[in-house]
Amino acid sequence: MPGKPAPIKKSPAKKAAVKASEAPPEPPPVPVEAAPVEAAPTEAAPAEGEAAPVAPSEGTPSAEGSAPDAPASDAPATDAPATDAPATDAPAADAAAPGADADAPPADAPTDAAPAEVAVVEEPPKAPTPPPPAVPTSAPLDVSVEDVNDSSLTITWKPPAIIGDSGLDGYAVEYCKDGTSDWVAAQEELTPANRCCITKLTAGDLLLVRVVAVNAGGRSEPGTLARPVPIREVVDRPRIRMPRALRSRCVKQVGEQINLVVPFLGKPAPVVSWLKDGQPLDTKRVNIRNSDKDSILFIRTGQREDSGVYEMTVKVDSFEDKASLTLQIVELPGPPSSVKLVDVWGFNAALEWTPPKDNGNTEITGYTIQKADRKTGEWFTVLENYHRLTATISDLIMGNSYCFRVFVQNRVGMSECSAVTKEVATIQKTGIVYKPPEYQEHNFSEAPRFTTPLSDRAATVGYTTKLLCSVRGCPKPKIEWLKNQMIIGDDPKFRQISNQGICSLEIRKPCSFDGGVYTCRAKNAEGEAAVSCKLEVKQIIVPESDKHKGK
Incomplete structure (x- = not known):
């Protein structure tokens, strides 16, 4: 237990202070006296580890209480209570003195500074402005049926368009029979989801369903189904x-x-x-x-x-x-809105047209351009399935005048009408003299050349056979046939034919003596050529048994 503080004896200094307080104070000397008093604790600050001499420690009476150099805190002040502060406050004040600013007053400064501390007290803060009251959300959107059977109904919906700052606590789903107003909550608590399954329903009932969004502001307007839902199984x-x-x-x-x-x-x-x-x-x-x-x-x-x-x-x-x-x-499109002749130069004419006002309710696939000579009046197609809106018509005849017309095409076909140019394109005659090009005559002279040679053949005695070959040359070559290098003349046994370069030698009913080497020779002014083949004539051998049968 802390001891009692020692009684304070009035020293002569204190008596002088009391007398000074009873006398009317003079304004100028007040700050002069305050300065030494504030500085006194700083000069008397004890070194580290030493006890403070100003105040007695707890439980020990102060031995220097009656000394004339006692701290100013022991002196009674007119504005402060006469009771002294506990002794334990002194060490704390002295310990903070070394780190504190020299100009700051110490904890046990004279009570003359007390009125200044009272003047700095702040006013109590004003109460904050209360927030505006919460507002309910808008109604849930697109309430629809997801599934239904004999005992349950599942519905879905979308969040409200306007939720507000207070957020959304959940949704309340309610239902009632058609024709009544007894709404029953489908669930005891709010559901945060956008889907709800209502169970334990009676088959055959016709139910109305509504969904309400709930937040701090209360319940929103309900979102309801468009029509009552019959509770039955959909097969x-x-x-x-x-x-x-x-x-x-x-x-x-x-x-x-x-x-x-x-x-x-x-x-x-x-x-x-x-x-x-x-x-x-x-x-x-x-x-x-x-x-x-x-x-x-x-x-x-x-x-x-x-x-x-x-x-x-x-x-x-x-x-x-x-x-x-x-x-x-x-349907078929209409004709182009307009077509005009833009320019004519040389043997060419430039045209330009605009798309039709009526495309037949489908896209345009192309245009067909035709020309007509004013002399004959017959129309000829010059461009077909043309995709641009400008065209150049070329290869026109000098001295003639032409008209042009344009048809429109779509997926149905070509327009029945066309747009015709109002202007006429006249191809002017110029002083150009046509000079035909000079061509050198080609020398078609060619020495004979067999394109198809003779082939070796085998014939049967008594059966007519034919040898064939083909030759070309200019001028037309003369054809000769030779047998074993001997020219075949007008022998009736042989028939010689030469037509369009095809040369043939027909040997009628050859015998075994007609075999040999046959040669075809072609001659003209440029040279000659020859081809040969070997012909073998075979005799049919009849067995002796067949001869006796024939007799």
Whole structure:
């Protein structure tokens, strides 16, 4: 237990201080007296490890309490309480003195500085402005049925468009029977997901469902299903089986009958509906025939206004399937808007035209340009399937005048009408004198040359045979046949023929003496040539047995 502080005796210095306090204070001397008092603790600061002589330690009475050099803190002040501070405060104040600024007042400074500390007290802070109240979110979007059976219903939705700064706590899903207002919560707690399965339902009921978003601001406006949902098992969900030919684009010509069959699946029988460009069909022009398996879109006579995007929807209860097909009705295009003759020079004419105003509801595939001589008036095609809007017509005849016309082509065909130039292209006569080129006569002289030689042959006695070869040469060569290097004359046994370079020697019913080497020789002024072959004539040998049978 700390001891009691020693009683303070009034020394002569203290008595003088009391008398000074009773007398009216003079303003000028106050700061002069304060300066030595503030500096006193700094000069009397004990060295490290030594006890402070100013205040007695706990439990030990001060021996120097009555000394005239006691600290100013022991002297009573008029503005401070007379009770002295505990002795334990002195060492702490003295310990902080070495590190403190010399100008800063010490902890046990005279009580004359107390009024200054009171003046620096800060005002209490003002209360913060309360935040604005939270606002509920907007309604959930696109509430739809995902699945349904005899005892449960699964729905999905999208988050609200506007959520706000307070965030979103979750969704509350509620349902009630159609025709009543008794809404029942599907779940006890809020769900953070965008999907909910409502279970333990009764088959045959017709339910209304709504979804509410909840945040710090409260409940939002409900997002509801478009129509009540019957609780029953869907045997086969609706599905459209669009034919491959109709998946991209169906192109028909004006006046053509249109009969498009689109099959589908679904049980019980789905409800089928059609839209054209998002609007109901014109029943005066389009007929729809539905069965349990397909839907037929029928137009008796197709017109340009029947073109568009047709959307088919099949629906069984809350389940549906959609498919669309694009129908394009096309026809022949119109003529070019204008065509003009831009320039004529030499034997050439330059044309320019503009695309047609009516392309037949399909893209332009090309142009056909024709010309006509003013003398004859007959039209001739000069360019076909031409893709540019400018063309140069060449090889025109000098002194003639020409008109030009342009047709338009698309996938249906060529336009019935054309655009004709108003100007006439006249090819002026010039002083050019035609000088035919001079050609040197070709020397066709050629020495005989056999292109097909003779081939060795074997003949049978009594059977006519023929030798063939071919020769060329200019002038026409003279043909001679030789047998064993002897010229065959006009012997009736041999028939010599030479026609168009084909040379033949026919030997009629040869005998064994007609065999040998045959030569064909061709001669003209440029030279001669010869080919040879060997002919063997064989005798048929009849067996002796066959001879006796013949007798």
